[in-house]
Amino acid sequence: MPDATGLELLAQELSEIEPGAIVDTTFFREKGTLHAAPGSIRVILNALRERGYASLRSVHGLDYYPDEPRLGVHYELLDMVKVDRLTEALRVSIEDPEIDSVTPDGDDGPGWPTADHQEREVYDMFGVVFRGHPDLRRILMPEDYEGHPQRRDFPTGGEPVIFTYNEKRFDGGGS
Amino acid sequence: MEVNREPIDPRTLRARRLSSHQLLRGSVIEGPNIPAEHEDLTDEEDLQRHVEERVLTTTLDKAVSWARGNSLYPCTFGLACCAIEMMSVVASRVDIARFGFEAFRASPRQADLLILSGRVSIKMAPVVRRIYDQMLEPKWAISMGACCSSMGVFNNYAIVPSDKFMPIDVHVPGCPPRPEALMHGILKLRSMVQEDPTMGWRERYDAVGTEENLPSELPVVHHSVGRPGEGNGA
Numbered sequence: 001m002p003d004a005t006g007l008e009l010l011a012q013e014l015s016e017i018e019p020g021a022i023v024d025t026t027f028f029r030e031k032g033t034l035h036a037a038p039g040s041i042r043v044i045l046n047a048l049r050e051r052g053y054a055s056l057r058s059v060h061g062l063d064y065y066p067d068e069p070r071l072g073v074h075y076e077l078l079d080m081v082k083v084d085r086l087t088e089a090l091r092v093s094i095e096d097p098e099i100d101s102v103t104p105d106g107d108d109g110p111g112w113p114t115a116d117h118q119e120r121e122v123y124d125m126f127g128v129v130f131r132g133h134p135d136l137r138r139i140l141m142p143e144d145y146e147g148h149p150q151r152r153d154f155p156t157g158g159e160p161v162i163f164t165y166n167e168k169r170f171d172g173g174g175s
Numbered sequence: 176m177e178v179n180r181e182p183i184d185p186r187t188l189r190a191r192r193l194s195s196h197q198l199l200r201g202s203v204i205e206g207p208n209i210p211a212e213h214e215d216l217t218d219e220e221d222l223q224r225h226v227e228e229r230v231l232t233t234t235l236d237k238a239v240s241w242a243r244g245n246s247l248y249p250c251t252f253g254l255a256c257c258a259i260e261m262m263s264v265v266a267s268r269v270d271i272a273r274f275g276f277e278a279f280r281a282s283p284r285q286a287d288l289l290i291l292s293g294r295v296s297i298k299m300a301p302v303v304r305r306i307y308d309q310m311l312e313p314k315w316a317i318s319m320g321a322c323c324s325s326m327g328v329f330n331n332y333a334i335v336p337s338d339k340f341m342p343i344d345v346h347v348p349g350c351p352p353r354p355e356a357l358m359h360g361i362l363k364l365r366s367m368v369q370e371d372p373t374m375g376w377r378e379r380y381d382a383v384g385t386e387e388n389l390p391s392e393l394p395v396v397h398h399s400v401g402r403p404g405e406g407n408g409a
Contacts, residue, residue: 141333142298149332156330 002086007032010051010086018043033087038099041090045075045102046109053077053086056102059118061126065152069093071126075102075115092128094151101130125150191228243287243313244368247361250286251279252306255293257320257351264354264361276361283309288364290357291343294322296333300340307341315368317360318343321350 002010004027011022011034021044024035036044045056055078062072075088092099101119105111119130120139127148130136138145147154184190253261264271271277280286283306295303307316316337318324323337324346337343344367347360 140298145297154332156332 002032002084003027004032007034010034013051014044014047017047031085031087033089036088036090038090038092041075041088042100042102042106042108044088045077045112048077048086048088049109052079052081052084055080056112056114057085059102059115059122061122061128061150063126063150063152064091071097071128073099073122073128094127097127098129098131101133101136103130103133106132124148127151191224240369244365246275246278247288247315247365247368248278248280248286249276249288249290250283250306250310251281252283252289253292254295254299254303255320255322257292257322260351260354261290261292261319261357264357269354269358271358271361274362274365283307284311286310287314288361289314289316290319291316291323291337292319293351294320294327294334295337297335300335303337304340315344315364316341317345317347317357317364319347319357319360320352321348324348 007025007027010032011025014034015022018040021037021040022034023037026033026035034044056075057078058074058076060074060076062074064070064072069091071094072089072091077086077088078084079086090099101115102112103115103119116134117139119128119133120136122128123130123133123136124138124140125148137143141149253259263269265277265279276288283289287310289307289310291303307314318337321328322334324343326334326336328350345360345364347356349356352360
């Protein structure tokens with residue numbers, strides 16, 4: 001893993017490729033995280049691929065409620081030669097949760113086919129829309145499901161369960 | 176040593192048993208234990224006795240439900256972690272084969288018991304319903320565990336209770352239920368199939384006579400008023 005200094009150097013390098021692409025770095029428990037601007041995620045990931053982080057292990061979403069911008073997407077990268085891990089994080093607002101998909105090939109480099117299903121899951125659970133995704137549908141929930149259930153403000157629990165002691169309350173009679 | 180053999184009354188149960196043993200051995204009625212006054216039975220009486228000793232009469236419905244209850248074939252169908260407990264029901268500790276339920280059929284067409292062992296998500300519910308619809312009548316269903324009985328022990332957005340989409344005969348609570356609990360549920364179902372839903376709990380809990388009857392079902396009893404000591408008590 002890059003140490004804290006190596007992480008800063010890497011962030012510096014990437015900022016030179018695309019100015020303003022790296023907004024922050026954190027180094028927590030021996031693991032470095034690069035916080036990227038949402039617009040430049042494809043550039044950043046391709047630049048990291050050239051530096052050895054050639055395997056995208058995971059794409060997952062987060063909800064930072066009540067912090068703003070609320071939603072986050074994390075890309076876990078792995079350098080399979082040096083066995084070196086790096087997290088690439090970005091934040092999008094809940095009003096306009098739209099970022100570039102890293103799945104398809106593009107002008108700025110090849111895509112990451114493994115992100116296909118995982119971006120669909122992030123879309124399903126958090127409602128982040130991935131621009132340019134070849135097949136952005138729900139993957140786990142039914143297609144006619146409303147809402148994105150892993151958001152923090154999604155109501156938990158579908159309905160009250162009727163037991164013997166409270167069935168009167170739900171049957172319309174007074175309890 | 177002199178043995179004092181008293182003649183046996185042929186109407187007692189012991190005498191009948193002895194004579195049936197002799198029947199089985201081939202020595203028909205004229206055995207040494209049969210007193211001489213019964214040798215002059217007519218053919219009709221002889222047949223009567225024979226039928227009493229050898230034939231058990233019942234209704235066809237009772238016989239069929241007895242057979243059904245003792246050969247429930249569950250469907251090979253596991254949904255989640257409860258299925259692990261369901262599998263161990265077949266193993267040697269709580270051996271389901273003692274009661275004739277061990278034949279897990281691989282096709283719903285051959286099964287007549289569906290054990291919903293685990294959570295049923297919104298997407299899975301139509302699939303489960305289709306499997307249940309494919310089973311042939313008569314069919315029963317057991318809802319095993321908290322998830323498919325009451326959407327689980329946590330509030331959850333993805334799970335539907337099984338009562339919503341198919342009829343359930345027995346709910347087995349627990350998360351997951353122990354194999355013994357599922358065994359108990361299956362035995363409850365068996366007693367339901369064999370039309371004895373109480374499983375004799377009144378005898379076990381010394382509660383005979385506490386049945387609740389509707390007033391319209393109560394037998395009309397003519398009390399003899401004013402003669403203490405002859406009534407049935409309070």
